Amino acid sequence: MLNELLNAVAAGKRNDAARLTQELLNAGTPPQEILDNALVPGMALVGERFKRNEVFVPEMLIAARAMKEALKLLEPLLAKAGIKPKYTAIIGTVQGDLHDIGKNLVAMMWKGANINVIDLGANVAPEKYLAAAREHNAHIVGLSALLTTTMPAMRATVKLFKDANLSGTKVVIGGAPVTQEFANEIGADGYSPDAGSAVDLALRLLGEK
Numbered sequence: 623m624l625n626e627l628l629n630a631v632a633a634g635k636r637n638d639a640a641r642l643t644q645e646l647l648n649a650g651t652p653p654q655e656i657l658d659n660a661l662v663p664g665m666a667l668v669g670e671r672f673k674r675n676e677v678f679v680p681e682m683l684i685a686a687r688a689m690k691e692a693l694k695l696l697e698p699l700l701a702k703a704g705i706k707p708k709y710t711a712i713i714g715t716v717q718g719d720l721h722d723i724g725k726n727l728v729a730m731m732w733k734g735a736n737i738n739v740i741d742l743g744a745n746v747a748p749e750k751y752l753a754a755a756r757e758h759n760a761h762i763v764g765l766s767a768l769l770t771t772t773m774p775a776m777r778a779t780v781k782l783f784k785d786a787n788l789s790g791t792k793v794v795i796g797g798a799p800v801t802q803e804f805a806n807e808i809g810a811d812g813y814s815p816d817a818g819s820a821v822d823l824a825l826r827l828l829g830e831k
Contacts, residue, residue, distance in 0.1 A: 624651070624660045627692065631664030632671075634684030636691045643692040653699040657736060661689055661696075665734025669818030679727065682817060686730035693733075707738040709828055712754045713764040714742035716775035721768035724797055727817035728764055735821045737762075748779040755783070755791050762824050765810075767797040776800070777808040784809060792827045796820060 623646055630638040646656050668685040671677040700706070711732050715725045722744045729739045740758055742750060755763050763783070765776050776795050783793050792811040795804070805813035812827055814820040825831040 623649070624656065627656065627660040628664040628667070631661055631685055631688045631692065632667045634681060634688045636684075636688045639688040640691040640695065643695045647695065647699070653696045653703070654705055656692070657696055657700070661692055662734060662736050665689055665731060666821065669731055669734075669821050672816060672818040679723070682727055682730075686727070686734065689730070689734050707736050709761045709824075710738040710740065710758050711762045711764060711824065712740050712742060712751060712758065712760045713766070714746035714751060715744035715766045715768070716772050716779060717745055717747045718775055719767050719769050719772035720744045721766070721797075724768065724817065725764070725766040728766070728796065728814070728820045731817045731821050732764075732824060735825065737824065748775065748782045751779055752782050752786055752788075755788060760791055761828055763791055763793045764820070765793065765795045767795070767800060770799045773799060773804065776804075776810070780808045780810050794820070794823055794827070 623642060627639060627642040630642055643656060668677065668682055672682055713725055713729050715722050729741050733739045740754060742754055751763055765779055767773050767776055780793050794812040794814060795810045796814045800813060802813045812823045814823045822831065
């Protein structure tokens with residue numbers, strides 16, 4: 623049944639995902655097992671398909687919603703058992719930029735990889751990222767921009783983190799106009815061209831890959 627749930631999440635079948643999760647719980651399957659062996663690999667499968675251009679943004683959003691339905695049932699049980707994600711990420715769209723679809727997708731994919739995600743929304747000032755990273759002891763911070771005019775805000779945010787010397791926090795960037803060259807230029811710890819690759823990037827920087 624874990625495999626069925628994995629496929630239901632990957633196919634974006636919300637009702638099936640919730641039903642199968644409940645059935646697994648009723649059968650005594652530990653919540654952590656459901657998360658590790660069905661939800662996380664289900665979203666990873668979607669990420670891989672996205673990278674190969676086999677699915678597109680709408681399918682990813684639908685799969686993420688299916689995962690959300692299953693997580694609704696699991697999260698209270700995981701919290702009760704004192705089980706929480708190993709890593710915490712902060713994410714937001716940089717100051718001056720109100721676009722959030724790409725950022726939302728990355729947040730969902732990171733959550734699907736069992737990373738605790740604090741989403742600061744859009745138009746986020748550099749200081750707000752830093753304050754949130756300190757408050758939540760973030761392991762990774764994701765900056766998104768869709769406009770070339772807001773890319774300087776990425777530079778300012780990365781500089782602020784470097785100056786603050788938060789050695790345990792990795793800052794990654796992404797968005798339509800952003801490139802690996804720009805990431806290198808401003809000293810970001812990583813760049814991802816899409817939401818599927820953002821999971822690989824995060825896990826690699828966190829030493830999980």
